[in-house]
Amino acid sequence: xxxxxxxxxxxxxxxxxxxxxxxxxxxxxxxxxxxxxxxxxxxxxxxxxxxxxxxxxxxxxxxxxxxxxxxxxxxxxxxxxxxxxxxxxxxxxxxxxxxxxxxxxxxxxxxxxxxxxxxxxxxxxxxxxxxxxxxxxxxxxxxxxxxxxxxxxxxxxxxxxxxxxxxxxxxxxxxxxxxxxxxxxxxxxxxxxxxxxxxxxxxxxxxxxxxxxxxxxxxxxxxxxxxxxxxxxxxxxxxxxxxxxxxxxxxxxxxxxxxxxxxxxxxxxxxxxxxxxxxxxxxxxxxxxxxxxxxxxxxxxxxxxxxxxxxxxxxxxxxxxxxxxxxxxxxxxxxxxxxxxxxxxxxxxxxxxxxxxxxxxxxxxxxxxxxxxxxxxxxxxxxxxxxxxxxxxxxxxxxxxxxxxxxxxxxxxxxxxxxxxxxxxxxxxxxxxxxxxxxxxxxxxxxxxxxxxxxxxxxxxxxxxxxxxx
Numbered sequence: 001x002x003x004x005x006x007x008x009x010x011x012x013x014x015x016x017x018x019x020x021x022x023x024x025x026x027x028x029x030x031x032x033x034x035x036x037x038x039x040x041x042x043x044x045x046x047x048x049x050x051x052x053x054x055x056x057x058x059x060x061x062x063x064x065x066x067x068x069x070x071x072x073x074x075x076x077x078x079x080x081x082x083x084x085x086x087x088x089x090x091x092x093x094x095x096x097x098x099x100x101x102x103x104x105x106x107x108x109x110x111x112x113x114x115x116x117x118x119x120x121x122x123x124x125x126x127x128x129x130x131x132x133x134x135x136x137x138x139x140x141x142x143x144x145x146x147x148x149x150x151x152x153x154x155x156x157x158x159x160x161x162x163x164x165x166x167x168x169x170x171x172x173x174x175x176x177x178x179x180x181x182x183x184x185x186x187x188x189x190x191x192x193x194x195x196x197x198x199x200x201x202x203x204x205x206x207x208x209x210x211x212x213x214x215x216x217x218x219x220x221x222x223x224x225x226x227x228x229x230x231x232x233x234x235x236x237x238x239x240x241x242x243x244x245x246x247x248x249x250x251x252x253x254x255x256x257x258x259x260x261x262x263x264x265x266x267x268x269x270x271x272x273x274x275x276x277x278x279x280x281x282x283x284x285x286x287x288x289x290x291x292x293x294x295x296x297x298x299x300x301x302x303x304x305x306x307x308x309x310x311x312x313x314x315x316x317x318x319x320x321x322x323x324x325x326x327x328x329x330x331x332x333x334x335x336x337x338x339x340x341x342x343x344x345x346x347x348x349x350x351x352x353x354x355x356x357x358x359x360x361x362x363x364x365x366x367x368x369x370x371x372x373x374x375x376x377x378x379x380x381x382x383x384x385x386x387x388x389x390x391x392x393x394x395x396x397x398x399x400x401x402x403x404x405x406x407x408x409x410x411x412x413x414x415x416x417x418x419x420x421x422x423x424x425x426x427x428x429x430x431x432x433x434x435x436x437x438x439x440x441x442x443x444x445x446x447x448x449x450x451x452x453x454x455x456x457x458x459x460x461x462x463x464x465x466x467x468x469x470x
């Protein structure tokens with residue numbers, strides 16, 4: 001059904017999200033492969049402007065940026081295109097050896113080191129306004145031990161006349177000539193991109209081709225501390241995301257590609273969605289914006305609920321947000337090894353409260369229970385999400401629906417369902433021609449939506465029905 005509120009939500013979608021709706025065939029190169037010039041890791045001490053630089057190089061705001069130190073924690077992979085060439089850039093949290101006694105600080109450094117080990121080239125970012133610090137020397141030593149080619153980036157060089165003077169102290173790091181840039185102002189960003197591509201071209205084995213697979217975008221949504229990052233790590237089979245008992249550990253979206261058999265899943269871990277918006281600070285606000293954008297760009301949303309707490313109203317609200325974003329939905333009951341809820345009660349409440357009837361899967365990141373079944377269910381729901389029914393079948397369905405329940409009668413005029421057809425997939429969208437749109441009541445529109453979902457096996461998928469006058 002299309003009501004006014006849902007239509008307003010769709011109008012607020014970013015253009016990129018709207019363009020992806022109804023795309024039957026994924027976009028990609030004609031030969032099925034895409035060239036990648038290499039992988040570039042952006043590392044440095046906390047709060048030197050790494051995420052701001054990444055946003056500047058990719059040309060859009062893809063990472064959460066704040067003046068508070070230590071906002072970035074997980075490593076975030078993005079694709080950067082420049083002069084017709086594409087390379088992968090990896091944003092990382094700050095490496096601070098002094099914080100590695102803290103559980104989260106240690107995991108942040110580990111994620112940065114993982115990125116360093118997998119990179120073909122390193123951008124080592126240093127704040128020229130602060131000057132060289134002991135922390136910069138520690139990071140420089142880690143980079144030297146990795147033996148990865150490096151470009152020393154002198155960030156926050158906001159005054160062109162003082163570039164040489166401000167960058168001179170960086171020579172003591174012993175990593176070559178500093179490359180002055182201003183991530184805030186964009187100064188020398190294009191020159192840095194030229195230099196990155198030039199260096200990658202000279203690194204043997206950096207350039208590669210990848211299959212342009214038909215990925216299934218999977219957004220992992222839920223309240224804080226329900227086990228979203230643990231679920232991602234269980235699917236990946238490695239510590240891809242930082243996990244902590246402290247709510248709010250994840251602050252930005254985190255994309256990870258996992259291939260199982262012939263299917264590629266693009267998993268998007270997100271920050272926890274809180275109930276009381278007025279209590280959110282700057283970082284929490286942008287974290288929620290990024291999480292909701294992830295749902296708009298995904299095909300399937302996993303709504304993670306805590307088996308130790310059971311389903312709450314906020315879980316239902318998040319599932320409904322995923323429906324409004326236009327993606328299919330699966331409810332994942334995590335931490336099943338410590339479950340304290342009745343699964344039948346969960347399913348019954350979801351059936352009553354959620355109009356798109358999502359399937360329910362139980363998982364445990366500790367034991368690995370349900371992870372393979374979850375991926376199979378994602379494939380099944382995605383298959384329904386991208387399915388299409390014939391026009392003849394649609395009209396037979398409408399005829400049966402009208403016979404089962406009489407259409408509304410308003411002022412001696414009865415609604416007539418004249419003709420119907422599916423006009424879009426991802427999400428499934430149907431157009432029904434009627435004699436007068438004003439005769440369509442909300443109750444009967446819900447009824448038709450549920451009949452279409454039931455007859456076509458679209459459980460878990462948003463079903464959009466547009467009524468148009470003849």
